[in-house]
Amino acid sequence: MAKIALITGATAGIGEACAHLFAAQRYNLILTGRRADRLEALANRLNDKYNVExxxxxxxxxxxxxxxxxLESLPAEWRNIDVLINNAGLSQGLEPINEGDPDDWDRMIDTNIKGLLYVTKIVSNWxxxxxxxxxxxxxxxxxxxxYxxxxxxxxxxxxxxxLSDGMRIDLLKHGIKVTAVHPGAVETEFSEVxxxxxSDRAKKVYEGFTPLVATDIADTIWWIVSRPAHVNINEITVMPTAQATGTNIFRKS
Known part of the structure; x- marks a missing residue:
């Protein structure tokens, strides 16, 4: 019986890369995102290429x-989820706290924290x-x-x-693994968002060095998921070779 992975934010970047990699590993997929047209197009490509559901x-x-x-409208057989990838997330703005836009704050908090919780609440119970x-x-x-x-x-x-640390404690008795993946600079739609x-300002973020790409993080996630049943990777930080910290990046002139 094929395993199932649910991936949020699957319409681009890391989420889309994970969808391709897990489909290649014969997982059936539940893909979520805001852009229905992109989801349908991706689903058709994955089905044609990998013959997965x-x-x-x-x-x-x-x-x-x-x-x-x-999520609750999914058929019962789709609730046998082996892997949940809480990928949906974003950043808005880059200003000092006194100049920040509260609407930007709300969007980040509601997406990165509350959205993750809403999805996890349902799927973790399954x-x-x-x-x-x-x-x-x-x-x-x-x-x-x-920074x-x-x-x-x-x-x-x-x-x-x-939250990842808390989930790991709460779900320990149920045999559910929890991993936090912390990427450094990954060239996706992140900076443009x-x-x-x-787009001009976004491109400058990655000038002068080789950043990570979405498939680098998807490969890391697959490695984590494919460890033996008795092994859990609690957390992992993945950086480009040229990056030491969030802001310390060696750029070639």
């Missing part, structure tokens, strides 16, 4: 009722009933340190780390 659910993780209605499962939470180097003007984003990713569509 793919269910899609278009919703914003910030909307608790939408999360619940979409895993408890099944007696197995592995939850992967996408954190960030911003969850291991704090100038990163204030609220860093706070949300620190929360992901704390942070800078609200300013």
């Amino acid at each position: 793919v269910a899609v659910a278009a919703f914003d993780v910030r909307n608790r009722d939408s999360v619940a209605s979409n 895993m408890v009933n099944n007696g197995y499962g592995h939850i992967i939470n996408l954190g960030s180097i911003a969850g291991k340190e704090v 100038p003007n990163g204030n609220v984003y860093c706070a949300t990713k620190h929360a992901v780390g704390a 942070r800078f609200k569509g300013d």
Whole structure:
């Protein structure tokens, strides 16, 4: 019987890369994201290429009722989830705290923390009933340190780390693994979203060095999931060779 992985934020970047890699490993997939057209197109590509079953659910993780209605409407056989990848997340703005936009704060907190909780609440109960499962939470180097003007984003990713530790304790007796993955600079849509569509500013973030790409993190996640049953990777930080800390990056002139 094929295993099942649920991936949030699957329409681009790390989530999409994970979808391809897990499909290649013969997992059936539940893919979620805000952009229904992208989800459907991805599902069709995965089905054609890997001959796996793919269910899609278009919703914003910030909307608790939408999360619940979409997930709870899945057929019973789709609730036997082996792996949950809480990938949906974002950053908005890069300003000092006194100049920050409260709307940006709300979007980051609601997506990175509350959205993760809404999905985990439902899926973890299914895993408890099944007696197995592995939850992967996408954190960030911003969850291991704090950098100038990163204030609220860093706070949300620190929360992901704390929630991962708490989940691991709470779900221990149910045999459910929990891992936090903390990437450094990964060239995806991340910076373009942070800078609200300013692609020129986003490109400058990755100039002068070789950043990680989405498949690097997907490969890491697969390695974590494929460890023996008695092995859990509690957390892992993955950085480009050129990056030592969140802001310490060696750029070639």
